[in-house]
Amino acid sequence: MYNASLGENLQWKQFVSGDEASFTELFKYFSKPLFNYGTKIVADEELVKECLQELFLTLWRTRTKLSVNVVSVQSYLFLSFKRMLLRKNRQAAKVISLNRKAYESFAVQYSIEQVLIEKELMQEQERLLVAALQMLTDRQKEAIYLKFYHNMSYEEIGEIMGINYQSLRSLVYKAIKLMHTHLVESKSAGSKSSSIRILLSLLFI
Amino acid sequence: MKADYFLNYEAEDFVMDDTFRNWVLNPNYELETIVQQYLEANPEQKKVVEDARIIVLSLQVQEKLLPEKEWEEIYVSFQNKLNFASREEIKPTNRSILSWRKYAAVAAVTGIIATILWFYTADSKKQPNSQTYVYATNFGEVKQVVLPDSSVVTINANSKLTLAPVWSDSTMREVWLDGEAFFEVTKKPGNKSKDFFVHTEKLNIQVLGTSFDVKSRTELTRVVLTEGKVKIQSPVNLHEDIMMLPGDAVELKNKQKIPVKLAVRPEYFAAWRNKQFVLNNTSLKDIALFIKEYYGTEVKFETAALEKIKLDGTSLPVEDEKIFLTVIEKATGIKIERTDKGIVIKSK
Numbered sequence: 001m002y003n004a005s006l007g008e009n010l011q012w013k014q015f016v017s018g019d020e021a022s023f024t025e026l027f028k029y030f031s032k033p034l035f036n037y038g039t040k041i042v043a044d045e046e047l048v049k050e051c052l053q054e055l056f057l058t059l060w061r062t063r064t065k066l067s068v069n070v071v072s073v074q075s076y077l078f079l080s081f082k083r084m085l086l087r088k089n090r091q092a093a094k095v096i097s098l099n100r101k102a103y104e105s106f107a108v109q110y111s112i113e114q115v116l117i118e119k120e121l122m123q124e125q126e127r128l129l130v131a132a133l134q135m136l137t138d139r140q141k142e143a144i145y146l147k148f149y150h151n152m153s154y155e156e157i158g159e160i161m162g163i164n165y166q167s168l169r170s171l172v173y174k175a176i177k178l179m180h181t182h183l184v185e186s187k188s189a190g191s192k193s194s195s196i197r198i199l200l201s202l203l204f205i
Numbered sequence: 206m207k208a209d210y211f212l213n214y215e216a217e218d219f220v221m222d223d224t225f226r227n228w229v230l231n232p233n234y235e236l237e238t239i240v241q242q243y244l245e246a247n248p249e250q251k252k253v254v255e256d257a258r259i260i261v262l263s264l265q266v267q268e269k270l271l272p273e274k275e276w277e278e279i280y281v282s283f284q285n286k287l288n289f290a291s292r293e294e295i296k297p298t299n300r301s302i303l304s305w306r307k308y309a310a311v312a313a314v315t316g317i318i319a320t321i322l323w324f325y326t327a328d329s330k331k332q333p334n335s336q337t338y339v340y341a342t343n344f345g346e347v348k349q350v351v352l353p354d355s356s357v358v359t360i361n362a363n364s365k366l367t368l369a370p371v372w373s374d375s376t377m378r379e380v381w382l383d384g385e386a387f388f389e390v391t392k393k394p395g396n397k398s399k400d401f402f403v404h405t406e407k408l409n410i411q412v413l414g415t416s417f418d419v420k421s422r423t424e425l426t427r428v429v430l431t432e433g434k435v436k437i438q439s440p441v442n443l444h445e446d447i448m449m450l451p452g453d454a455v456e457l458k459n460k461q462k463i464p465v466k467l468a469v470r471p472e473y474f475a476a477w478r479n480k481q482f483v484l485n486n487t488s489l490k491d492i493a494l495f496i497k498e499y500y501g502t503e504v505k506f507e508t509a510a511l512e513k514i515k516l517d518g519t520s521l522p523v524e525d526e527k528i529f530l531t532v533i534e535k536a537t538g539i540k541i542e543r544t545d546k547g548i549v550i551k552s553k
Contacts (some may be wrong), residue, residue, distance in 0.1 A: 027283055032276070036268055052284055060290055111267035129263045145479055149227065149266050169221075176217045179260050 002119065008073040015060075016068050026073070027056050033074075033150055034081050040145065041106050042085045051084050074157035078146075082160065106138040108145050132182035140175040143168060211243050214250075219257035220264075229261040255547045286371040289338050292353075292371075329550075340366045341385075344501035345526065347480060354378055354391055356401070359478050361385035362499045377402060385420040387475055388412070404502055418474050422498060429454040429474040481520040482529070489550065492533065496548075500526045503547030513538060 008029070013037070014022035031052055038048035055077075059066065070076050110133050139161065147155045154168050163171065211219070219225045228236040244251060288462040340350050342360050349359045353372040360366055364384020372378055379402035390412050391399045405421030416432040430449045449455065452471055457464040473483045482495060491513040493504035506512050514537050523529055530548070534541050542549045 020291060024280075024284055024287065028280055031279065035271070039269075039514060049279065053279075053286060056283065057286055057290055060287060070411075110263060110268040111265050116319055129259070131264065144264055145266060148261075148264055150270075151223075172221065173217055176220045179263065180216045180220075180256060183259060 001083075009070070012073045013068055014068050018063065023060060025055070030074070030077055034077060037078060037146075037150070038081060038085055040106050040142070041082060042089050043107065047088060048089075051081065051088060052135060055081055055084055059144065072153075072156050072159065074150075074152065075159040079160045106142045106145070107163050108141050127181065128182040128185060132179045135178060136175050139163075140171055143172050144175060147172065212247070214253070214330060216253050216260065218253060220260050225257065226261050229258050249458070270478075285338055289370045292532075293351075293485075327485040337367050338370045345524070347478065352378070352380070354401075356391050357389045359387040361387075361477050363501060379404060381405075382419060384422065385418070385477070387416070387418045387478055389416045418471070420474075424459050425456060427454055427456045427474075429469060429471050431471045431475065473511055476520060477523070480522060480524050481521040482523050484516040484518060486515050486517045488512060489516075489533075489537065489539075492516070493550070496530075498524060502526070505547065505549045507549060507551040511552060514539070 008026065011022040011026050015026060034052055034055075035048055039045060040046055048125075059080075068175075093141065142161060143157055145150045146160065147154070154165050157163075158165055158168050161168070211225075212220075212419050214222070218238050223405050224236070224239075226371050238435075240254070244254065293423075294544065310444045334541065340348065340358075340360060342362050342364050344363050346362050347359065350366070351357055352368065353370075356378075358366060358380070364382070364386060366386060367383075368379070368380040377400045381404045388403065401412040402553060403412065403419055405426060410419060410428065413472065415430070418427075418429040418431070420427045428449075430451055430453055432451060449466070452468055454467045454469045454474070455464045456467060470485075473485060482492075489506070493506070493512070516533070516536055521529055521532055530541050533539070538553055540551045540553050542551060
């Protein structure tokens with residue numbers, strides 16, 4: 001991703017100086033990843049699409065106030081987008097009903113069926129992995145998503161999530177360790193089977 | 206490239222490793238070779254690698270993709286908006302809220318006579334093409350926008366105004382309105398561009414420079430003239446032209462086929478621009494309709510009799526829904542209960 005990153009920085013510089021074409025390129029390059037990310041934060045797809053345009057148009061209008069040398073265009077955009085979505089989501093919740101609170105979570109969907117098909121996992125193994133995934137915190141899900149799906153560096157993820165490098169690595173490590181522990185458990189018979197059954201009844205977001 | 210550093214890896218370390226993940230998800234000949242060589246040298250790690258592989262696969266994310274065609278539309282729409290935004294920067298757009306008075310005065314002084322034509326064409330549902338710019342307001346929001354020809358439109362809550370991003374001198378000026386807006390249209394020379402059209406769901410309105418309010422909601426389509434003189438040409442079914450003077454309104458209710466002319470106080474119908482709701486022997490039924498249109502809140506009445514209660518004599522600020530409802534409560538002696546679907550109006 002190194003070369004791509006150089007390209008983005010150049011386009012960002014040009015955009016800040018007022019180049020529409022570069023800015024349109026940035027929009028095209030980042031809209032799909034941002035859209036995917038946005039739908040994890042906010043359920044309303046239409047809201048995500050609207051915010052995507054609004055974010056970029058706002059950036060255009062305020063470009064003279066932006067820094068020419070931003071270290072990672074990607075994390076800057078992801079962070080700004082996240083903030084805008086959360087703000088809009090809270091406002092929207094207020095209009096719909098004064099009683100309902102905006103539920104903020106990280107709603108990522110894991111495609112574990114894929115694993116099942118490929119690896120012919122035993123049913124028990126699959127259930128344990130599903131249970132483990134369910135036990136991941138929203139922070140863990142978000143960090144893993146940004147790392148494994150968007151291939152971001154820990155520095156970038158740290159910027160977006162507001163966590164430092166060490167805490168982040170530790171967060172991700174713990175998540176993976178949890179999954180490994182559960183997977184290993186499938187070998188030993190009958191351990192923790194009752195608590196796992198309770199976990200199975202939870203809806204898999 | 207050798208994977209010597211894999212040597213003391215546990216499952217977690219494999220999963221965190223970029224190269225390993227690449228091998229699991231996007232294997233190529235080189236990666237395959239590395240891993241195979243490693244496993245041959247360290248057969249006791251087979252189980253660990255296998256576990257790690259399963260975990261990497263489990264953490265794969267399901268993405269619901271939008272169709273490519275939709276992305277193309279999104280890109281085009283963005284480019285138009287960007288275009289529009291940069292053009293707006295070139296024009297001086299420091300309009301104060303009060304500048305509309307200047308335009309109204311100019312319109313009066315130069316004595317512009319406007320003609321509004323009503324069409325009952327089968328094709329009155331003319332839709333904008335895909336390259337459009339949309340100004341939309343939320344519930345409780347009022348927005349003022351300047352069109353490419355310097356006309357000023359004040360858009361009421363829960364409304365949508367659509368137009369093409371670029372207006373040239375050789376095309377006619379047109380907008381599509383869903384909801385309510387107050388128009389102050391500038392006079393333009395030229396063959397085609399002198400006409401200004403407002404398309405609503407039920408009617409198409411043709412204008413030549415004037416100030417008027419257009420309301421196009423589910424129950425009613427209505428035009429109220431503030432400034433200027435207007436002639437409505439007869440549509441196919443009617444025999445006479447309709448002359449409109451300031452203070453006239455022409456209404457077409459949902460079930461009617463022929464529009465009706467009334468005399469009104471136009472400032473009542475434009476009061477929403479100052480975020481006020483005017484009470485003029487207004488029934489709770491009408492107020493309920495306003496609450497639904499403006500705030501998006503559903504209203505139910507405990508008894509039908511309550512709908513007939515009337516309020517008169519003042520105007521209420523509408524910016525805060527809670528305050529608005531409280532005032533209604535106190536003025537009429539009713540009780541408003543909030544449910545998760547909206548509000549219910551009950552007697553005390």
